[in-house]
Amino acid sequence: xxxxxxxxxxxxxxxxxxxxxxxxxxxxxxxxxxxxxxxxxxxxxxxxxxxxxxxxxxxxxxxxxxxxxxxxxxxxxxxxxxxxxxxxxxxxxxxxxxxxxxxxxxxxxxxxxxxxxxxxxxxxxxxxxxxxxxxxxxxxxxxxxxxxxxxxxxxxxxxxxxxxxxxxxxxxxxxxxxxxxxxxxxxxxxxxxxxxxxxxxxxxxxxxxxxxxxxxxxxxxxxxxxxxxxxxxxxxxxxxxxxxxxxxxxxxxxxxxxxxxxxxxxxxxxxxxxxxxxxxxxxxxxxxxxxxxxxxxxxxxxxxxxx
Amino acid sequence: xxxxxxxxxxxxxxxxxxxxxxxxxxxxxxxxxxxxxxxxxxxxxxxxxxxxxxxxxxxxxxxxxxxxxxxxxxxxxxxxxxxxxxxxxxxxxxxxxxxxxxxxxxxxxxxxxxxxxxxxxxxxxxxxxxxxxxxxxxxxxxxxxxxxxxxxxxxxxxxxxxxxxxxxxxxxxxxxxxxxxxxxxxxxxxxxxxxxxxxxxxxxxxxxxxxxxxxxxxxxxxxxxxxxxxxxxxxxxxxxxxxxxxxxxxxxxxxxxxxxxxxxxxxxxxxxxxxxxxxxxxxxxxxxxxxxxxxxxxxxxxxxxxx
Numbered sequence: 001x002x003x004x005x006x007x008x009x010x011x012x013x014x015x016x017x018x019x020x021x022x023x024x025x026x027x028x029x030x031x032x033x034x035x036x037x038x039x040x041x042x043x044x045x046x047x048x049x050x051x052x053x054x055x056x057x058x059x060x061x062x063x064x065x066x067x068x069x070x071x072x073x074x075x076x077x078x079x080x081x082x083x084x085x086x087x088x089x090x091x092x093x094x095x096x097x098x099x100x101x102x103x104x105x106x107x108x109x110x111x112x113x114x115x116x117x118x119x120x121x122x123x124x125x126x127x128x129x130x131x132x133x134x135x136x137x138x139x140x141x142x143x144x145x146x147x148x149x150x151x152x153x154x155x156x157x158x159x160x161x162x163x164x165x166x167x168x169x170x171x172x173x174x175x176x177x178x179x180x181x182x183x184x185x186x187x188x189x190x191x192x193x194x195x196x197x198x199x200x201x202x203x204x205x206x207x208x209x210x211x212x213x214x215x216x217x218x219x220x221x222x223x224x225x226x227x228x229x230x231x232x233x234x235x236x237x238x239x240x241x242x243x244x245x246x247x248x249x250x251x252x253x254x255x256x257x258x259x260x261x262x263x264x265x266x267x268x269x270x271x272x273x274x275x276x277x278x279x280x281x282x283x284x285x286x287x288x289x290x291x292x293x294x295x296x297x298x299x300x301x302x303x304x305x306x307x
Numbered sequence: 308x309x310x311x312x313x314x315x316x317x318x319x320x321x322x323x324x325x326x327x328x329x330x331x332x333x334x335x336x337x338x339x340x341x342x343x344x345x346x347x348x349x350x351x352x353x354x355x356x357x358x359x360x361x362x363x364x365x366x367x368x369x370x371x372x373x374x375x376x377x378x379x380x381x382x383x384x385x386x387x388x389x390x391x392x393x394x395x396x397x398x399x400x401x402x403x404x405x406x407x408x409x410x411x412x413x414x415x416x417x418x419x420x421x422x423x424x425x426x427x428x429x430x431x432x433x434x435x436x437x438x439x440x441x442x443x444x445x446x447x448x449x450x451x452x453x454x455x456x457x458x459x460x461x462x463x464x465x466x467x468x469x470x471x472x473x474x475x476x477x478x479x480x481x482x483x484x485x486x487x488x489x490x491x492x493x494x495x496x497x498x499x500x501x502x503x504x505x506x507x508x509x510x511x512x513x514x515x516x517x518x519x520x521x522x523x524x525x526x527x528x529x530x531x532x533x534x535x536x537x538x539x540x541x542x543x544x545x546x547x548x549x550x551x552x553x554x555x556x557x558x559x560x561x562x563x564x565x566x567x568x569x570x571x572x573x574x575x576x577x578x579x580x581x582x583x584x585x586x587x588x589x590x591x592x593x594x595x596x597x598x599x600x601x602x603x604x605x606x607x608x609x610x611x612x613x614x
Contacts, residue, residue, distance in 0.1 A: 190526075193522035218500045
């Protein structure tokens, strides 16, 4: 049989994945799990695609601020917009979550869901990463694409559960990951149904309803899926509660962290990265024997465009 | 070929269903729809099961109030609890949505999601309808069970989109309708992740987040599915916006109302029923040539237990 995970080097991580899938899919085995309960949840930023120098959706927001600036002369005198418009990304990031939330709200509301989808798709089709000069949707992890396909081939439903915007991720998740919109869970804002002359629309309002990170991930999983995953994949402390929730269920369970250890081929960072550190979750993975995919050691290829 | 809808009498409604499904599934036809876009959404109360003399989940809430009364001596002097405990359902219903919301919050919060699921399943397995003496899960519409199965057999994903509680419906939707929890969308409250000695739990808090009715239905569809349905099924004005949203998309579209016209075999009510009238939606169905399933005329059999 062909290797379902050809971009994974032989090792503990690959073996643990193959072993888990074999156990839950062997009819009559003591760890067999019925197909409808084969739910696997995946973080996105840093787990399925890169997230350096900062999560890609922030770049989208920064670009939209610039595009909208002519309609907002007041932004020239108002932070964090002023720093965006003067190209001072460092100051923007220093503003932390409140500053980023303000930029996201300003650029992700006031339009219909369909107009936003077009904006996101156009940006994703054109904008390139400053370091690799690749489209962001090319900077996905080949080993994780194989893992997604492998789980689905074994009867799993694969869901994304990410702090990223639910509608931003839906603009590429189906084509890029094979994950349909109804299996994408993310941060979301309030939507308002309006009957216009041309027909009904849903308008994105500037009110955040869910920030799908940390303890909100299990809550969002319950809200959207209504079933506890048996396998979860993450790469930061923002995924810790999702992994804890996953492994606390009965029967066979699988939790995996992607550890960014490859400065040459991707980036190397963990405990000290301010935006989304991997710290407590790494300790817990060690203590509880969760699988850790060491990018440098375990991944033969990182991006699809790598030779 | 066997008739996929044997409980439907021949007529305009049945023909319109068969015709729509044939059109969207004929490869190369001008109305062909790719399988991943075959999304169908179904209201629950009054569309998939009965809802008289009042929606069944209210009966569940009333029973839980009685079960919890000994822990809440203050309820004896406080409406709407007092009326529940003295058996005066008429006064409870007269309190309208605010009174019912108070009862639902009091009985649907304060426990973990898993404990609530057990409560709901136990109640559904035991409680019988006052008129039919049947379990509530037996009071589902045989023609709609056939329709759900027929749509799924033709590549549709079937979703419930209902004002009912999301976790209450998930306690029976998979077994009763073949709709898995991740395809059940309903009203929902805030969930809180807590790490307890025995492991993590999600606690249901007494804060309503979504009342999945009227203009909130398209918003909930967008949030959970992220794709516009091509077919929707309802039975009241609470479903009007969902049907409007569905038919306003490009390509072939299908909207259907279940009209309760059979006093002998079920109930007959529409414009004047205070709880969930079918009034504006019936006018719009007429004006826009939506399909109306007349229960008396179109349905050979109503409940699975009917001969």
